[in-house]
Amino acid sequence: MGAGLVLATGGGALPASAGGDVIPVYVVPLDDFPEAMSAKIAQVLTMLLRIRVQASMRLPPLPVSALPGTRQLAGEPLPPPEPARDSAATIAV
Secondary structure, three states, X not given: OOOEEEEEEOOXXXXXXXXXXXXXXXXXXXXXXXHHHHHHXXXXXXXXXXXXXXXXXXXXXXXXXXXXXXOOEOOOOOOOOOOXXXXXXXXXX
């Protein structure tokens, strides 16, 4: 599984200059995504969105479960379809 990044929040975020309740917003690097890059992304988001965004520490690889009733993992591409059977061979005359 490749590197990833998650923008995690506990609810709606407020502008960086607003008073009142503050909802933390974090950029969370996953797997081998560089922590320094997530910190830079947090700085850019803070400037562009005018909300306080912080970078967190990297999370380790997360387990991926199979889709219910299958052995298909959610992050895997779908398997190719099975070849069509010859319908003429199954029709009794």
